[in-house]
Amino acid sequence: xxxxxxxxxxxxxxxxxxxxxxxxxxxxxxxxxxxxxxxxxxxxxxxxxxxxxxxxxxxxxxxxxxxxxxxxxxxxxxxxxxxxxxxxxxxxxxxxxxxxxxxxxxxxxxxxxx
Amino acid sequence: xxxxxxxxxxxxxxxxxxxxxxxxxxxxxxxxxxxxxxxxxxxxxxxxxxxxxxxxxxxxxxxxxxxxxxxxxxxxxxxxxxxxxxxxxxxxxxxxxxxxxxxxxxxxxxxxx
Numbered sequence: 001x002x003x004x005x006x007x008x009x010x011x012x013x014x015x016x017x018x019x020x021x022x023x024x025x026x027x028x029x030x031x032x033x034x035x036x037x038x039x040x041x042x043x044x045x046x047x048x049x050x051x052x053x054x055x056x057x058x059x060x061x062x063x064x065x066x067x068x069x070x071x072x073x074x075x076x077x078x079x080x081x082x083x084x085x086x087x088x089x090x091x092x093x094x095x096x097x098x099x100x101x102x103x104x105x106x107x108x109x110x111x112x113x114x
Numbered sequence: 115x116x117x118x119x120x121x122x123x124x125x126x127x128x129x130x131x132x133x134x135x136x137x138x139x140x141x142x143x144x145x146x147x148x149x150x151x152x153x154x155x156x157x158x159x160x161x162x163x164x165x166x167x168x169x170x171x172x173x174x175x176x177x178x179x180x181x182x183x184x185x186x187x188x189x190x191x192x193x194x195x196x197x198x199x200x201x202x203x204x205x206x207x208x209x210x211x212x213x214x215x216x217x218x219x220x221x222x223x224x225x226x227x
Contacts (some may be wrong), residue, residue: 037175043205043215044217045214045216101163104158107155108157
């Protein structure tokens with residue numbers, strides 16, 4: 001069974017640009033969670049999508065947004081990139097919202113803003 | 115406000131000895147606690163969990179202890195092996211299914227052969 005897959009692995013963008021990160025959940029999973037791991041910090045909760053709807057978001061500005069597609073894959077968009085957005089972005093999935101824990105996260109997308 | 119704290123950024127232990135990783139939390143509503151392990155260039159992987167109705171949970175070489183009154187949990191690895199060298203994250207949640215996991219900053223464990 002394939003795990004959570006994320007693309008791209010690395011992404012380099014210029015300040016002010018937009019970044020799009022993608023996540024494919026484990027087959028059969030409908031909930032997708034996005035986390036940011038900035039240098040020296042733990043994983044910070046970003047967004048949670050379930051059945052195509054945004055269910056919860058963390059303490060991040062509105063320029064962090066995303067969506068979930070009918071096949072349950074998800075996209076994270078970061079607009080007006082700032083240098084401090086440089087981080088590892090991790091995605092995890094659950095079969096349903098109540099079925100903690102996340103077994104594994106994807107390997108992440110390393111976003112570098114220059 | 116950091117609700118889950120791992121105050122030791124790093125820990126070095128000799129192979130075969132016990133590794134003890136500590137975690138403190140501030141939110142008394144948390145009732146489910148987890149540990150994740152992360153190798154470089156990989157996503158975190160679930161290791162072990164404990165609910166607030168227990169004070170100990172074992173899985174092979176890994177044991178998690180929970181002290182609710184002190185709002186403290188610890189992960190014991192016995193015996194430590196070089197392959198255990200990784201970053202360990204403590205996480206906590208209110209097990210309603212509607213609140214996300216809150217993670218600590220992680221502790222880098224190095225097991226020296």
